[in-house]
Amino acid sequence: MINQTRTTNMLLLIIVIPLVFYLLKTLSFIFIPLVFSMFIALLFLPLMRWLGKRNIPKMASIVIVILLIVLGLWVGVELVKLSSQQIMATKSEFFDKAEVKLFNLKSYLTTTFGVEFKENENVLAQFLQKENLGTTFDFIRKLATSILMTAFFVVLWLAESINMHQLLNTTILKQRHTSVKTFIKIEKDLIKFIKVKFLVSLLTGIGTGLACVVFDVSFPIFWGLFAFAINFVQMVGSFIAVISLAIFAFVELEPSSTLFFFVLSITGVQVLFGAIMEPIFMGKSFSINIITVLVMLMLWGYIWGIPGLIMAIPITVFMKIILEQFPNTKRIANLLSGTT
Template identity: 60%
Template sequence: MNERKTTNILLLVIVIPLIFYLLKTLSFILIPLTASLFIALLFLPLMRWLTKRKIPNFISIILVLLIFVGAMLVGGEIIKLASKEIIQTQDAFFTKAQIKLTDLVYAIEDFLGVKYMNDGNLLNIFINKDDFGKNFSSTLGLIGNTVTMLLMTAFFVVLWLAESLNFYNVLSGTIFKQKYASVKTFMKIENDLITFVKVKFLVSAFTGLGFGLACYFFNVSFPIFWGLFAFLLNFIQMIGSVVSVVILALFAFVELDPTSTLLFFIITITLVQVLFGSILEPILMGKSFSINVIAILVSLMLWGYIWGVPGLIMSIPITVFLKIIFEQFPQTKLFSTLLSGNSGQIHFSKLKK
């Protein structure tokens, strides 16, 4: 008995690093596959609705693809607008930045009694103004490299919806042997993940809109870019909202009066984040199940290390999926309990109908 237990432990020690290695090595295929699963779950209710109205399956899939492509085109147009906005207004921004940073350094020099700046052009020490637009365009060019992954994701979405890849069959054929258990678990995974994605998208959209409007009314440069930045970063649970507020506040320091306007701006974007992230999101998510804050941080670090930014975005849906699976077996309920916890929790649940 002891020898068997020792063997199992040794196998576990070998298998876990191997799994992590495979997850990282095969990320080029696993990232779009996982993302497509979550996207397909979102479209399942629509597919069922179309099926009830006796619309052929291939027409339903084409409709879903059109929606998917339309969303990508809208996203691409927003990115183009943000790019044009930065390129067109970079000269005005650099002028303001030069004046503000120069005044700040002179004040520090007077206070410390040292001389640091010789040519009076502090900004060029950190940023090459002439190359700023080119570098930003290059950064946007990197976004174009994600087209292949998006196409792969769309391909996998079609496979899921056409049932060439069937998530329910995978569950029933691997993890669950009883049909009732697999159906029940599948429905819970579907409902909870759909709720999470819908609420997160809605909250992130309102947050991005709030940031963009705040930048516009306070005359902070690049409002479209900062709105898009806040929208995307808000998908990273917990840390994304904090990072977006801090970075935008530091950026706004260059353009706004630090004695009054800057303070009001920081309060505004903080209130936007608190209103949508700390008040609206928990209300919409509800309290039917929860994830411990420590589990969220560990999940962010783990999946962020394995899959980078996509891993950070998908870490919470993956954790929710694992938690639901762990709940179904007595042997793994301990792990589910550890993920849930009783303190410092972030709650997710079904939307009230």
């Protein structure tokens, strides 16, 4: 009888898990803003409690939090505008350099490896197609919709119209004491993760921008913002930032010791903040097996794309804490963290 029950549960699990992932992918336009807004709300939850202790009404507290978020977005937009102005002011000079470098690279590939390219007066024009404009506008429309939905869900989380504690208590845990303890741990760990990740990403962006200034690489504000944003993608983001900036610097700088030390410096920034400081700040509670990190990045990247890559590790931390609450799944939680 016990074996039959286990077999039935296993078969149900095999059926349910693919169905859940299918729904997550199909309804990504709802789930991405919902999950992302939860992390934002968790980040501002301590501030909400602090304001509540000072007898500030909840609606006023929500307005204060929304204003802080809007202020942060405004600062980000202003930095993007400033970096865009830098790019527009020097684009002709940069594209001239890029054209020469690409032409030399094309000649080398053709001579050495026999690679053929289509003849074009402008090599860069092969990479910029007019039909891509429609895709760009579609992306902007979807991004704007996601931002509005995220803002709506943030208000619901902060107003406790969506109650995580009650949700855990009625769905997964079904024990008041366990659900309270689990919610406190989830809240504490995820707030710590978000704060540390934001701080490390900010320092990485500042360090990358300063390296561009020191070595006279164009668009330091843009590259600082890029390093800050891409650093939220665990592990992969650091490689993308270094490789992208190294390729760009190859156009700007001559192949010499200057280029070598610039690449070395931006790599050092990534190693210092990402590989040394971040694990120290995170602590042992966030120790996740590197294989688990890679698998989760691929899984959530496939399901939700770039937002999935950004939220993969927080979601994994959330799952790990839930799995630790049940004796039958605690072994899986230990497997995720690489412990026995």
